[in-house]
Amino acid sequence: MICVPIVEESVEKALISAERALEVADIVEFRVDYFKEIREEDIVEIAKYPSIITIRAHWEGGKYRGSDDKRIELYKVAIENNVRYIDVELKEKRNRELVDFRDNVNSKTKIVISYHNFKETPSYNKLLDIVNKELQIGDIGKFATMVNNNRDILNVLRVIQEFEGKVIGIGMGKKGKLTRILGTYFGSILTFASMENKSSAPGQIDVEMLKEIYRLISES
Numbered sequence: 001m002i003c004v005p006i007v008e009e010s011v012e013k014a015l016i017s018a019e020r021a022l023e024v025a026d027i028v029e030f031r032v033d034y035f036k037e038i039r040e041e042d043i044v045e046i047a048k049y050p051s052i053i054t055i056r057a058h059w060e061g062g063k064y065r066g067s068d069d070k071r072i073e074l075y076k077v078a079i080e081n082n083v084r085y086i087d088v089e090l091k092e093k094r095n096r097e098l099v100d101f102r103d104n105v106n107s108k109t110k111i112v113i114s115y116h117n118f119k120e121t122p123s124y125n126k127l128l129d130i131v132n133k134e135l136q137i138g139d140i141g142k143f144a145t146m147v148n149n150n151r152d153i154l155n156v157l158r159v160i161q162e163f164e165g166k167v168i169g170i171g172m173g174k175k176g177k178l179t180r181i182l183g184t185y186f187g188s189i190l191t192f193a194s195m196e197n198k199s200s201a202p203g204q205i206d207v208e209m210l211k212e213i214y215r216l217i218s219e220s
């Protein structure tokens with residue numbers, strides 16, 4: 001699956017962008033932390049789309065600087081409205097609360113527990129440990145780490161393969177592009193691709209270019 005992150009500052013612009021993205025991608029990620037104003041009714045609206053709702057905390061590289069109580073409440077609105085996925089950080093102390101809430105309200109939402117490292121890719125064993133911890137909490141483990149060399153590329157792909165079908169693994173940066181292409185072949189549930197030069201992280205490949213690469217790989 002290809003996921004296009006939506007990084008608009010208003011729900012109106014985000015919905016227009018999502019409609020365009022879903023013509024070329026399988027799913028979108030609403031980066032709600034980019035919204036200038038976040039209202040519960042906006043979460044209800046975006047939850048109707050095949051999407052991941054992410055309200056990325058500033059301490060994990062995102063733009064959300066509001067209260068944690070509000071962030072958790074907004075995630076609960078997304079869960080109550082059966083959004084396909086929410087993404088919440090491994091470092092978020094209340095992530096289990098969201099899993100328990102999902103179970104209590106019988107929501108269909110799948111909960112992604114994520115880890116980001118914008119400086120480096122931890123060792124293979126450290127990454128294994130991170131994903132194991134994520135899967136002890138949520139439904140899907142996720143890591144996005146800065147790739148600095150070929151060993152990092154191999155470690156990202158090895159960890160993806162280790163958790164095939166239960167993980168989203170991303171190598172960030174220029175050197176991480178190979179993992180954005182190959183990750184889904186090794187078992188990553190999805191990969192992220194940008195649209196109209198709007199990306200949410202370093203190294204994202206344009207969605208049309210990525211689809212052409214996949215076409216060439218499938219033909220060869």
Ligand SMILES: O=C1C[C@@](O)(C(=O)O)C[C@@H](O)[C@@H]1O
Pocket residue numbers: 005029031054087114116144170171172192200201202204
């Ligand atoms: O965690 C991820 C992966 C990502 O950081 C990337 O590198 O494509 C993009 C983010 O929007 C998303 O939440």
